[in-house]
Amino acid sequence: xxxxxxxxxxHFRLHEWVxxxxxxxKDEGLDYVFRELVQSSEGASQQLGDKVGAMQTxxxxxxxxxxxxxxWTVNVAAAKGHGKLYGDVYQVSTCGIxxxxxxxxxxxxxxxxxxxSVGYQSGSHYATIQAxxxxxxxxxxxxxxxxxxxxxxxxxxxxxxxxxCTLFSGPYYFAEQLGFRKVLDxxxxxxxxxxxxxxxxxxxxxxxxxxxxxxxxxxxPELHTKHYKKEFPTRFHDKxxxxxxxxxxxxxxEPYSREIFEDSRQWIQERxxxxxxxxxxxxxxxxxxxxx
Numbered sequence: 001x002x003x004x005x006x007x008x009x010x011h012f013r014l015h016e017w018v019x020x021x022x023x024x025x026k027d028e029g030l031d032y033v034f035r036e037l038v039q040s041s042e043g044a045s046q047q048l049g050d051k052v053g054a055m056q057t058x059x060x061x062x063x064x065x066x067x068x069x070x071x072w073t074v075n076v077a078a079a080k081g082h083g084k085l086y087g088d089v090y091q092v093s094t095c096g097i098x099x100x101x102x103x104x105x106x107x108x109x110x111x112x113x114x115x116x117s118v119g120y121q122s123g124s125h126y127a128t129i130q131a132x133x134x135x136x137x138x139x140x141x142x143x144x145x146x147x148x149x150x151x152x153x154x155x156x157x158x159x160x161x162x163x164x165c166t167l168f169s170g171p172y173y174f175a176e177q178l179g180f181r182k183v184l185d186x187x188x189x190x191x192x193x194x195x196x197x198x199x200x201x202x203x204x205x206x207x208x209x210x211x212x213x214x215x216x217x218x219x220x221p222e223l224h225t226k227h228y229k230k231e232f233p234t235r236f237h238d239k240x241x242x243x244x245x246x247x248x249x250x251x252x253x254e255p256y257s258r259e260i261f262e263d264s265r266q267w268i269q270e271r272x273x274x275x276x277x278x279x280x281x282x283x284x285x286x287x288x289x290x291x292x
Contacts, residue, residue: 006032006202010231011068012150012169013091013249015213017227022216024209030202065198066206070123071191071256072273075264078287079280083195087256087288089207091190093249095127095168096182098157098175105164108135108184113142117153117165120145121273123188124166129271131186138271151233170228173245174236190249191256200291207253214251221247255292258284 010016016034019025025032068074071090078085097116099105105114111132118124125143132141147153147162150171157165157175166186167175176182194203217224225242232240261284268274281287 006030006199006206007035007065008032008206009035009067012093012171012231013068014217014224014227014247015210015249015251017230018213018216018224019209021227022213024212025206028205028209030205030209032206065194065196066203067193067195068190069193070126071189071260072126072264072268073121073123074191074193075261075287076268076274076279077193079265079282080278081280083193084198084289085256085261085287086192086194086203087261087290088292089192089251089253090256090260091192091249091251093123093168093188093190094172094246095123095166095186095188096172097128097131097164097166097184097186098172098180098182099164100157100160101179101181103163103181105183108132111164111183112136112140114164115142115144115162117144117147117156117162119149119153122149123168123190124150124186126268126273127168127186127188128166130188130267131184135184169248170232170245173228173242173248174232174240177241177244178239189260194289200289204291210251211253217247255290256288258288261288 008016020034066086068091069077070093074085077083097111105111108131116128118128125145128143129138129141144162147156147165150167153162153165154167154171154175156162157167157180158178164183165175168188222243225245225247228242228245228248229237229240265279265282269279
């Protein structure tokens with residue numbers, strides 16, 4: 001039986017696009033195909049309904065062999081048997097809470113009680129709590145889950161339909177470009193999920209290619225920010241000036257360790273984010289796969 005192609009799902013970052021453009025995947029001998037579920041031309045895959053976010057996409061089954069989400073969700077999803085967290089790397093994403101330029105919200109404390117649009121059990125959900133609880137009591141953090149994943153809530157912010165919104169990666173830079181004001185940085189870790197019976201040689205080829213891409217992005221980011229357009233619905237393209245945008249997510253080639261795994265789960269549990277559905281086994285060895 002012929003070996004199936006390695007399925008890659010880009011996730012709001014530049015690395016896969018740079019690696020493809022430069023031929024790094026081919027240099028590694030990786031037989032791959034992109035599955036662009038994020039953009040889907042008009043972002044239809046982002047409209048998943050109320051309280052449906054990254055965690056629910058894992059529960060429903062992602063079609064890619066390798067994908068990313070915030071580390072909190074990948075941590076729990078892996079512990080619940082929806083795949084394996086790849087523990088040899090992690091990522092760090094730009095993220096911030098934005099408001100319109102003329103908003104009365106001037107500092108983090110002003111967000112007490114203000115609805116903040118986030119994705120349910122997605123990076124923006126956890127990151128908003130993590131950043132804001134330094135400033136206001138957790139019962140005053142008012143999260144709104146009704147506006148969909150990142151493009152849906154970004155568009156509502158741009159249209160003046162929501163008072164505050166947490167955005168990351170390209171949407172973060174787009175809101176910044178258009179003059180929306182960042183009230184608080186809430187940068188967060190992301191992790192990689194492997195699904196199916198993966199050939200770990202292919203996984204290593206994939207990450208060797210991304211490591212080369214990371215160096216290119218670090219050295220000459222202005223040559224690569226054009227790739228953000230490949231993950232944005234086309235209706236936004238005319239207003240985007242990616243020359244003004246930053247490099248976004250950074251891959252850190254260090255382990256997602258047992259300590260990180262366990263500390264993250266404790267943080268989630270203390271805030272009751274999965275109180276209704278549970279958090280899986282909680283065993284590092286059953287949830288995380290490492291090669292090095």
